[in-house]
Amino acid sequence: MPHKVSLTRLKLSDFRNYAALSLDLDTRHVVLTGENGAGKTNLMEAVSFLSPGRGLRRAAYADVARVGAETGFSVFAELEGMDGPVEIGTGTAGADEGQTRRLRLNGTTAKTVDELLDHLRVLWLTPAMDGLFTGGSGDRRRFLDRLVLSLDPEHGRRATDYERAMRSRNKLLSEGRPDPVWLTGLERQMAELGIAMALARQEMLGLLAGLVDRNHEGGVFPAADLALSGFLDGEWHRPAFDLEEQYLEMMKNGRYRDAAAGHALDGPHRSDLLIRHRAKNMEAARARPANRRRFLSA
Ligand SMILES: Nc1ncnc2c1ncn2[C@@H]1O[C@H](COP(=O)(O)OP(=O)(O)OP(=O)(O)O)[C@@H](O)[C@H]1O
Ligand SMILES: [Mg+2]
CATH class of the missing domain: 1.20.1050.90 (RecF/RecN/SMC, N-terminal domain)
Incomplete structure (x- = not known):
């Protein structure tokens, strides 16, 4: 039986307006509220990077990295995935010229970002x-x-x-x-x-x-x-x-x-x-x- 997928932790560094963020979550729904420009959509965008592709804004990776960041962005997530618990790390930090996105699953480098699809499938409607x-x-x-x-x-x-x-x-x-x-x-x-x-x-x-x-x-x-x-x-x-x-x-x-x-x-x-x-x-x-x-x- 596939598990019900839930995100239990989200950590960002140098992602959009977030220099560093760590968010603990559980299986309940999440409502984000805040001033315009506070970073709500940015958070959703970070979650969208847990699927292959350029995320919900289809932005260039260089724009996703925080302005003034020394290297690229990174998104780290712990989740209860389709295949059990998994730790996902992705981003451009340390990757060649920030053009490609790297992926680590449970600490091991994945061959392609498509491997994310073994663990979760993300859809969005904006x-x-x-x-x-x-x-x-x-x-x-x-x-x-x-x-x-x-x-x-x-x-x-x-x-x-x-x-x-x-x-x-x-x-x-x-x-x-x-x-x-x-x-x-x-x-x-x-x-x-x-x-x-x-x-x-x-x-x-x-x-x-x-x-x-x-x-x-x-x-x-x-x-x-x-x-x-x-x-x-x-x-x-x-x-x-x-x-x-x-x-x-x-x-x-x-x-x-x-x-x-x-x-x-x-x-x-x-x-x-x-x-x-x-x-x-x-x-x-x-x-x-x-x-x-x-x-x-x-
Ligand atoms: N690469 C970046 N580095 C630093 N800050 C950035 C970067 N990209 C976007 N931002 C900042 O992120 C903010 C926008 O965040 P976001 O779109 O998540 O806001 P929001 O909370 O969804 O707002 P709204 O209620 O208007 O939809 C802006 O202040 C923008 O300057
Ligand atoms: Mg928004």
Whole structure:
């Protein structure tokens, strides 16, 4: 049985406005109150560094380190994790030029920050994410991918590898007379990774749809219908292999067009998450901001 995850201690050094902080917690909920600029969001940001990525502000690490700090920031946490008690240390203190974030688990250096996902999964919803509905599709994809990552730790690696293969293909196409063997190899990588990514997203949408159906009876939140659009729409009932072949074919046929555009026009990197208010059959983007937030929490 997985444990219920709780953070029992949080220690910061040279993190944002905190030169040093040590906070003892228990399993109860935490409410932070304080003046504007007191450092409430900074604390949440520190907690968000207990998951892979750049945290809830997606800030450059250099901005996270306290102004005037001699070296980078560090976040230390003790928690009751999914796999039992664990001590997590992370930050840029002592790392090369503050560009990378180091991770130690129970005092041992971890190979990648992804190892955090064995112990806890962190999700956040901030007022800034109101733009989730009105902003670009990239924010919505990232939000969905973070949800997927909370179930499937491989998702992040696949997305990174997919992006890398796609960048190599873009570059190759821009060179004119690209080596067809190399090009096909990259496209095959993109097809395998891209379809796996897209299927994991579809699975997440299925879980969310089930959750919405179970919760909306008598609930206070409006029921939402979720769908992904923009890539192989209506095809997702087919076997993964067929989808890979189809995507491969699309890329092959799209080479000239992609070369002219300077980037790949088809793929899971173009999918958009569509959210509709079920009863009103209205897109969430058109709802009032307060309702959008309720949508998100639903
Ligand atoms: N790298 C840094 N070094 C030192 N201080 C920083 C750094 N980055 C941000 N700060 C300070 O952190 C403060 C902002 O903290 P934070 O955003 O957590 O406030 P808050 O309590 O959430 O406020 P609000 O109620 O307005 O949301 C500001 O005073 C800012 O100057
Ligand atoms: Mg704040």
